[in-house]
Amino acid sequence: xxxxxxxxxxxxxxxxxxxxxxxxxxxxxxxxxxxxxxxxxxxxxxxxxxxxxxxxxxxxxxxxxxxxxxxxxxxxxxxxxxxxxxxxxxxxxxxxxxxxxxxxxxxxxxxxxxxxxxxxxxxxxxxxxxxxxxxxxxxxxxxxxxxxxxxxxxxxxxxxxxxxxxxxxxxxxxxxxxxxxxxxxxxxxxxxxxxxxxxxxxxxxxxxxxxxxxxxxxxxxxxxxxxxxxxxxxxxxxxxxxxxxxxxxxxxxxxxxxxxxxxxxxxxxxxxxxxxxxxxxxxxxxxxxxxxxxxxxxxxxxxxxxxxxxxxxxxxxxxxxxxxxxxxxxxxxxxxxxxxxxxxxxxxxxxxxxxxxxxxxxxxxxxxxxxxxxxxxxxxxxxxx
Numbered sequence: 342x343x344x345x346x347x348x349x350x351x352x353x354x355x356x357x358x359x360x361x362x363x364x365x366x367x368x369x370x371x372x373x374x375x376x377x378x379x380x381x382x383x384x385x386x387x388x389x390x391x392x393x394x395x396x397x398x399x400x401x402x403x404x405x406x407x408x409x410x411x412x413x414x415x416x417x418x419x420x421x422x423x424x425x426x427x428x429x430x431x432x433x434x435x436x437x438x439x440x441x442x443x444x445x446x447x448x449x450x451x452x453x454x455x456x457x458x459x460x461x462x463x464x465x466x467x468x469x470x471x472x473x474x475x476x477x478x479x480x481x482x483x484x485x486x487x488x489x490x491x492x493x494x495x496x497x498x499x500x501x502x503x504x505x506x507x508x509x510x511x512x513x514x515x516x517x518x519x520x521x522x523x524x525x526x527x528x529x530x531x532x533x534x535x536x537x538x539x540x541x542x543x544x545x546x547x548x549x550x551x552x553x554x555x556x557x558x559x560x561x562x563x564x565x566x567x568x569x570x571x572x573x574x575x576x577x578x579x580x581x582x583x584x585x586x587x588x589x590x591x592x593x594x595x596x597x598x599x600x601x602x603x604x605x606x607x608x609x610x611x612x613x614x615x616x617x618x619x620x621x622x623x624x625x626x627x628x629x630x631x632x633x634x635x636x637x638x639x640x641x642x643x644x645x646x647x648x649x650x651x652x653x654x655x656x657x658x659x660x661x662x663x664x665x666x667x668x669x670x671x672x673x674x675x676x677x678x679x680x681x682x683x684x685x686x687x688x689x690x691x692x693x694x695x696x697x698x699x700x701x702x703x704x705x706x707x708x709x710x711x712x713x714x715x716x717x718x719x720x721x722x723x724x725x726x
Contacts, residue, residue, distance in 0.1 A: 367669060369613040370690035374636035375671050377696065381591050382667030382679060383408060386419060388693030390685035394479035395448035398568065398600075399425050400683035401662035402455040402710065405598040406542055408666075409712065412594060413541045423472030424465045424533070427517040429458045433570060434490055434509050438501070442494045448483045449568035452598050452662065452710040456544035457571065463533030464540070469524035472517050482516040548716065548724075549575040551708040552583040554649050559723045564708060566659035575708055576724050580645045584703060587665060587678065590715035597665035598710035599680070601697075602657045605705060609634055610682065613689050615697040617641045617704050637673050643703040651704065659707040669696060678702060 367377035386407045391400050403420040410418050429450060437446040458464075489512060493505045514520075523530050531539065556562040561574040578586070590597050607616045612634035619639040622630070632638075641647075651657040667679035677696040686693040713721065 367696075369634065369696055370611075373613065373634075373690075375614065375634075375696070377669035377671055377677065379679075380668040380670060380676075382669075383591075383594075383596055385596065385664060385666045385681050386417070388681060388686050389422070389683055390477070391422075391683045392477040392685075394477045395483075396422060396426050396450075396477070396479070397662040397683055398450040398452060399429075399455055401600075401664050401681075402452040402598050404664045404681060404683070405452075405596055405710065406455070406540075408596045408664075409542060410540045415540050418540060419467040421465045421467045421470040421472075423477075423517055424470040424520070425455050425458050427470075427472075427513050427520070428462045429454050430486065430513060431506075431510065432458070432461075434486070434506070436570060437490050438494060438505070442491060445567050445570040446487050446490060447567065447570070448479055449570075451549075451564075451569050451571070451573055451659075452600065452708075453549060453573040454571055456542075456547060457573075459537055459542065460544045463535070463537035464542075465524060465533050465536060466526055469521060469526070469536075470518065482512075485516075486512060546712055546714075547710055548713050549573065549708055549710045550578055550583060550586060550716075551575045551706070552578055552580045552645070552648070553652060554645055555653070560725050564659070566707065568659055578720060578724075580643070580648060580703055582720050583706065583709070584699065586711060586716050586720065587702065587709060588668070589717050590711045591665060591668050591678075593715065595712055595715040597678075597715075599663050599665050599678075599702075599706065600659055600708045601661060601663065601702075602659070602705040602707065603661045604656075604658060605701070607633070607701065608705075610684065610689050610695055613691040613695040615680070615695060615701040615705075617643065617698065617700040637671050637675060640675070640698060640700040641704070643700050648704055652707075657705055657707065665697075665709075666694075675699065 369375040386404055389400055391397055399422045403422055407418060407420055433446055437444060489509060523532055526536065551564060556577050558577050558579060561576050563569065563572045564575050587597050606622045607618055614634050616638065617640050618633060619641050664681040665678045666681050669677050669679060676699045680695050680697050682693050682695060684693065689695065
């Protein structure tokens with residue numbers, strides 16, 4: 342009996358080691374020339390597909406919060422993106438009308454929009470509010486909502502009607518579905534606010550950080566990007582500290598919500614990579630461009646000034662939200678972040694993930710969100726918060 346037990350134990354150990362090796366050895370794609378060793382990695386929830394919608398801010402932040410919920414001991418919870426998107430639209434509408442159309446009304450947003458909506462309205466699991474579309478396509482609803490508000494603003498003649506907001510919510514109900522007052526989760530009945538309390542997410546525990554030198558360091562400021570329609574404040578730290586925060590979080594039990602520009606030539610979701618080639622794209626010959634994602638390539642050294650210049654000339658845009666779930670190093674020792682995306686799993690060989698180099702993170706990050714405990718204490722104490 343003991344012999345059989347130890348044989349079984351040895352067999353399980355072999356399987357575990359094989360499984361661990363499979364997790365540690367990675368490439369950027371099938372047959373790819375970038376070979377990665379995992380330094381740190383956290384399992385995240387299933388990759389979803391935002392499809393034809395500008396809702397990455399919600400998908401990425403909720404994925405980040407799902408990891409936080411599990412870290413807080415509340416198990417695995419699949420959060421409803423469309424509940425947050427729908428309720429956030431209500432706040433966007435009031436803001437747009439109060440500003441008489443002289444501000445942003447668009448489907449984009451920022452991570453703090455999720456926390457702000459959670460704070461006011463609570464949150465729901467996916468099965469309580471799945472939305473009405475299996476494949477999300479928001480072109481029509483985005484156009485209809487803005488057209489409706491533009492007419493409300495144009496026709497109010499000095500005084501808004503008492504029913505404009507009810508009409509707006511009616512459009513949301515038609516496209517997203519009516520919001521249930523209560524729902525069941527694991528056999529218990531909740532309201533959205535009760536569920537928010539249950540999952541244990543305190544919006545005040547989270548902080549958004551960025552690094553730009555057109556504002557004072559260690560002071561909060563409003564990041565000047567169109568999707569920051571709610572004028573949320575971010576804390577400004579140095580570029581080296583912005584990278585240090587991400588590393589500290591990932592090495593100590595936390596994931597990171599990451600907002601970035603993904604329009605660079607060095608960003609290739611198909612090839613599972615985001616890199617910053619040392620040579621300018623226009624100076625490369627075609628064979629050099631073709632081999633860029635085939636093996637490790639020298640990258641540009643990104644300074645605070647280089648980063649600032651890209652933001653000032655608007656070659657860096659705040660155009661996508663994702664989640665950092667780990668760190669790897671390639672065969673020459675370069676560090677990359679493991680990035681969970683929200684474009685489904687069929688468009689690259691990494692099951693909806695890709696690898697972002699340290700240089701790309703330094704160059705193109707517009708902001709991150711982390712739990713305050715994930716920020717090194719020597720940085721946190723500098724901040725005005």
